[in-house]
Amino acid sequence: YDNIIVDSSPEGGNGKIAIIKMNRPKALNALNDELFTDLIHATTAINNDTNVRCLILTGSTSKAFAAGADISEMKDKNFEDVYRNDMFAEWQEISKRSTSTPIIAAISGYCLGGGNELAMMCDIMVCTKNAKFGQPEINLGIIPGAGGTQRLTRMIGKSKSMYMSLTGDFMDANEAYTSGLVAKVYDDHDELIKESIQIANKVASKGSISLRACKEAINAADELSLQEGLRLERRLFHSLFATDDQKEGMAAFLEKRPANFK
Numbered sequence: 001y002d003n004i005i006v007d008s009s010p011e012g013g014n015g016k017i018a019i020i021k022m023n024r025p026k027a028l029n030a031l032n033d034e035l036f037t038d039l040i041h042a043t044t045a046i047n048n049d050t051n052v053r054c055l056i057l058t059g060s061t062s063k064a065f066a067a068g069a070d071i072s073e074m075k076d077k078n079f080e081d082v083y084r085n086d087m088f089a090e091w092q093e094i095s096k097r098s099t100s101t102p103i104i105a106a107i108s109g110y111c112l113g114g115g116n117e118l119a120m121m122c123d124i125m126v127c128t129k130n131a132k133f134g135q136p137e138i139n140l141g142i143i144p145g146a147g148g149t150q151r152l153t154r155m156i157g158k159s160k161s162m163y164m165s166l167t168g169d170f171m172d173a174n175e176a177y178t179s180g181l182v183a184k185v186y187d188d189h190d191e192l193i194k195e196s197i198q199i200a201n202k203v204a205s206k207g208s209i210s211l212r213a214c215k216e217a218i219n220a221a222d223e224l225s226l227q228e229g230l231r232l233e234r235r236l237f238h239s240l241f242a243t244d245d246q247k248e249g250m251a252a253f254l255e256k257r258p259a260n261f262k
């Protein structure tokens, strides 16, 4: 790949995790077509690899996760171009709907516009103290186009979401943490990567079918009524009794030993 770095056996990993680093540092990882094509290809391959149980998506430097969609690529497009090609519809490929492997977004520095939307398509967001989140599209005469008005509102509530998208102001790591946008905050990029690998190792040590079922059930909470969601959860819960992992997990508990999920 020209625009991303894929590490399928990162140092400190337990052999069941992979890392994708977005790598256009000079443009703060602005998400152009080429980068996104690379990302979809690599994510799909990892999703189809049953040995990989957790993926980390990050930036290659501490300065940016991604500063948004590539403005120079969008500048001259007109309505017909973007409508006819349904611009950014392909981003849904990365989203939790179609990628069943859990994805951790490990964020240092700028996480803006399409970059923040991409992070929110992942499953767990963690960041460094220097992370800055924003939906500054309003400054360009547009609005968020890949989930910024929808996922962000569900994650941090209407008032903060409106504030970010109407003013274009950035949110710092501390506020992102207290708002529930990120799960953890780390001191710097090195610690972020080290700790993200530890989280990924922990996730990857669980049963692969239960991980995927859990991801499916939690993501359904965005879309279903409570009754429908509870029913889906219960059915997925029931289905796990058809797996070896349920037998192993419960036997291991009663035998007072660690579970060995296959």
Ligand code: HXC
Pocket: 026, 027, 028, 030, 031, 067, 068, 069, 070, 071, 072, 088, 110, 112, 113, 114, 115, 117, 136, 137, 140, 143, 144, 145, 146
């Ligand atoms: C293209 C970008 C870019 C972007 C940064 N660069 N963001 N290029 N698209 N989104 C480039 C700059 O042009 C510059 O290139 C280099 O990266 C370094 O950026 P600087 O601005 O010089 O750095 P700095 O002064 O540190 O400011 C950092 C920044 C600023 C605050 C992040 O770059 C910025 O405001 N970027 C735009 C953020 C943004 O508006 N994102 C939303 C995009 S729209 P040169 O060649 O000059 O060195 C969007 C729509 C999504 O995402 C719709 C659905 C997917």
